[in-house]
Amino acid sequence: MSPALVQLDEYLGQAFHRMPVAMIVVNQQGTISRANGLAESTFGYASGELLGLSVEALVPDRFRARHPQYRQGFTSEEHARPMGAGRDLSGRRKDGSEFPVEIGINPVVTGEGPVVLSVIVDLTERKLAEQRIKDALLQKDLLLREVHHRVKNNLQVVHSLLDLQAMKVKDPEVVSALRDSQNRVRSMSLIHQTLYQSTNVAQVDFNQFLSELMVGLTEAYRSATGRVDIHMQAEDVRLPINEAIPCGLIINELVSNALKHGFADGRSGSIWIKLQQDGKHVTVQVENDGAAIPEEHDLRRSGSLGLQLVNLFTRQLRGTLEVHRANPVSFTIRFDLEETA
Structure with missing residues (x-):
């Protein structure tokens, strides 16, 4: 064995x-x-077949012509580095087939002159x-989309059935209850x-959701149209579906109650809906300048289904x-999002 190879073996x-x-x-x-x-x-x-071959034999045909130029640059390197950083590299087998590789090159000075030690990982x-x-x-992803699509369609069917039932009922209180249920179904569907x-x-992109929800609520409570302005602030608020559904239903109930009771008898004013998200901390605020809530009204034990639902979802x-x-x-x-695994 030549002295140069002995030195290389020692290295x-x-x-x-x-x-x-x-x-x-x-x-x-x-x-x-x-x-x-x-x-x-x-x-x-x-064994032994690679010795004496040009390294270009391991390079795919389409890259072979440019490789000698790159190789000359490798030998002048002073430090180890990955080859072709940011690019997908391929190696060529003896039979001509190609496979993805990751290559690290390390310049080494030996008795036979500068050489390049290459480490190749088959990817x-x-x-x-x-x-x-x-x-x-x-x-x-496709399955989740299909599930959401089917759930939405089923909720729309329920909404239509409630609509048909409301058209057959004469009692105003029953009609009102059915319309409220429609709004809840619409909220989940949205x-x-x-x-x-x-x-x-x-x-769920809550800014988009609220915009569409408010359109539905103003249509449901046409008597308030033109008298009550609704302002929304929910930019960059995105909630997982487990939190989005109860949160959406809470907003639906609070805005519906404000439109029905806070601005009755022709009263005009505004409703403000604000959502803020700070990491896992979420704050939902619904305000209105309509009629005050009487002090004797126990909100925790209210006979109103809407307020009962607000407490339940909270x-x-x-x-x-x-x-x-x-x-x-x-x-x-105020609530915190669940930790995700």
Whole structure:
């Protein structure tokens, strides 16, 4: 063995052939002077076949013409670095087939002159695993969209059935109760519709949801149209569906109550809906400058189904409810989002 190769062996040591990655040594002429067993099997060569070959034999045909220029730059490097950072690299096997690789290059000065020690990692299994994950996520995304779509359609059917029932009933109180139930169903349906139309099926864009919900409520309470202005502030608030549904129903109840009771008898004014999200902390505030809530009215034991639902959904969110009875009438709900795994 030549002195130069002895020095190279001293540098590499026995670890060269024991490393669990493919390793080759390329001299200044671009010839492979050393290759471990894993490099030979990775590229489909028998023992010793890589020695003396041009390193371009391991480069796909379409990149081969430019590779010598890159290789000359490798030998002038002073520090180890990844090859082709930011680009997908491919290796070429003896049979001409290609496979994805990751390559690290390390310039080494030896008795035979500067050489480049290359470490090659076969990414075939990793790429296949990544593709399987992408396919699984795509299937999950499609399934979630289909589920949300079907739930939304079913809720719309319930909404239509309530509408048919309301048209057959003469008692104004029963009609009012049926219309309130319609609004609740519409609120849930809108949440699923917002999810279905969103690029993110895990969270509801509440600004979009509120805009559509308010259109529905103003249509349901036409008597307040032109007299009551509704202002919304919910930019950049996105809630998981487990929190979005009860939160949406709370807002539906509070705005409905304000339109029915706060602005009765031709009273005019405004309703303000504000949502703020600070990390996992969410604050929902619904205010109006309509009629005050009487002090003798026990909100915790109210006969109103709407207020009972507000208390129920607040407990479901594990939140707190604060009420200000006048100037303005204000309901503030604070809750924390669940930790996600």
